[in-house]
Amino acid sequence: MSINTVRALLEDAAATHGDKVAVKLNEKSISYSELLTRVNQVAFYLTELNLPSGARVGIYSDKCIEQVVAILAVLSTDTILVPLTKMLVAEQVEYIINDCDIQCVITDKLKLENIEDVNFKGHVISYEKTEQNIPCFEEIYKYYNKPFQCEVNSHDNAVITYSFGLTGTPKGIVISHRNLTDSAAVVCRYLGLQEDDVISGLLIFNLDYGLNQIFCSLFKKATLALHRFILPTDFFNHLIDDNVTVLALMPVHISQIFDEDLSPIPNAELFDKLRIITSSGGNLSAKMIKYSKRTFPQANFYSMHGLTEAFRSTYLDPAQIQIRPDSIGKAIPDVELYVVNEQGKECAPREVGELIHRGGYIYRGYWNAPEESKERFKSVQILKDVINLEGQLNDEIVVATGDYVYKDEEGYLYFVSRHDDMIKTRGFRVSPFEIESVVEKNLPQISQCAVFGIDNEQIEEEIVLVYSAPGELSEKEIEFELKKHLASYMIPSRIVYKRSLPLMQSDKHSVNKEALKRELTAD
Structure with a gap:
């Protein structure tokens, strides 16, 4: 097995920090040793299904410890994880199942009805016992105790996440095992994550930003505290009761959290352990930043900009968040970013052009969508008038993001618009x-x-x-x-x-x- 896999991170954490709490949800928790045991049991059961190598396995459920077990179990086999957000209705789930030929779905009681509605013919596994006599984790934990040997490699496909593309139908983006560990490593590096951190699992695990919270926790042997956001009061209690130190959000969460009509905002002294906040998945407003800094004064606030086709492109240093709140920052480590006009020339300061992402964290491409892949994944030759390509390999791939941005005189980037008319x-x-x-x-x-x-x-x-x-x-x-x-x-x-x-x-x-x-x- 390659060392550059999430599975390797899990095995290392269990070997060195076996008794430490790995994942918790309210009063429930599981240690790293227990997590590895349960992951092995579910992974062994998946191999017993004799699915072909590279078969797609969907996970369609509410957030819980079993969902994390399921994610890590799939990533411990030679199958491919397809996260299905609980917000999707049966019709949309059916589309994704058919688009990437999902052969097994892991779900919970609440979502089982939607799976039945689409007349899914593959394997179904439930977390809990059901009246339909479907295999469940409870039984797997009880009866599957044989040794499990993981054989995945870093270059294998690991995940297909779905987002909406230009044609209006969901497009799957293919992510390798190496992509997952590299993205965890770079985030841990530029955020300065630590072993004693408690990382909030507020985000849903349907896209890479949410999944990355799991993998960063494994990378640093930290604790992941899951939370199902319903009301601001519940969220604030989550931060306090779980002693959260690292919080990943989207701007929509910030709007909900500081909705004074729903809940009063607690005293800032209650959040003195929170040291890092990250935001991605949308533009921040000055009001959002103001409320965040006032409520969480001890926390460094990182505004970030990510892509569908690559893990992340930019982050804004917390020292700049109130100086240039509209900026999406500069390139993350191991990434080069260029702003290019229609003639392929590098844009001058304040001139709007397309953002080109070169370097690390680029994904494999769109699932069964070669034309869409060609639109975004380009030869490095598109930068021939921007950088010196003498001696460069012509088959290097860069991402033409479709994001239109500009740089200021100090090199900070500002998002302007999307090439298409997508609504965010x-x-x-x-x-x-x-x-x-x-x-x-x-x-x-x-x-x-x-x-x-x-x-x-x-x-x-x-x-x-x-x-x-x-x-x-x-x-x-x-x-x-x-x-x-x-x-x-x-x-x-x-x-x-x-x-x-x-x-x-x-x-x-x-x-x-x-x-x-x-x-x-x-x-």
Whole structure:
């Protein structure tokens, strides 16, 4: 087995810190030694299923210690992990299952019904005992005690995470075992994580930012304290009761945490153990930073910018967060970043261009999507007018991010926009096409619709749906139909009826979304 795998991190932690608490959730906890034992039992059971090498295994459940066991068990075998966020509805789960041919799903009682709704034909494993006589972790822990030998290699594919692409359908990004350990190592380095840290497991484990909290905990032999965010009061109690020292957030969480209508903010002295806060997955506002610094004065605040196609590109030094709060910072260690214009030349300070990511942490590409991969994963030759490529290997891959940014005179980067019209809301990327397609298929009363985002400081962008129809429909009727097909974060917060929609001059079949956006924001 390669040393550059998450499995190797787990074995090392169990060998040197076996009695230490590895993962906890409220009053429940598990040591590193117990964690390895349970992971081995589930991994051994997975090998007993005789799945082909590289088979995809989905994990579709609420957050719990068993979910962490399941993630590490899959990463201990030659199968590939496909995290499925609990926010997805059955229709979206079915799409991902079919897209990457998932052959086994690990789930809990609450999500088992959705798996049954999609008529999944593969193996199903539940954390708890069920009336359907499905194999469960309780039985596996009881009966599977044989030795388990892990044989994974660092260059093997480890994870496929799904996000929404230009076509509106989820696209899987392929991540290797080496990618996972490298990303843990670099985060531990630039954040200065320590063995005695308690890392909050607030984020869901569907994308690399959330998964990285698990792997950083293993890398430093720290403790991961899981938390299911419901109300700000619960969150503040989590920080205090679990003695959290490292907290990873998205801007949407910060908005929810400091919603004074929901909960009073406790005294800052209660959070004196919290020393690091990270934020990624959206733009921070000055108000978010102000509240965070006031409530957590001892904590260094790291604003970060990540990619779908690579683990991370930038972070902003905490000393700069109040000096240049709008900046996404500079390149993380082992990464080179360039801002390039349409002619392939490096942009001057304040000139907007596309961000090109070169160096470490680049992922494998999109699953079964060669055209989409070609759009983002480019030869280093696209930088031929920016850097000296003499003697360089022509097959080196860089990422053309699709993010448009500029640098200031000191080299700090600032995000401007996406190349496409993706909506970024509550930490998620949402394709307007996905919502428009659901409307077209399921609401035949609607003649035309347009979906787009409008700036909202609390959640970055709110989703707006504008439609035309012979007569106005009930908003509740539209929302009811959308909720049957879309995750909760994809439901528009504003639904607007118009007798007709403005069309593009160049294409009378396309709605002029910019005209609609100007009209609505002028109100």
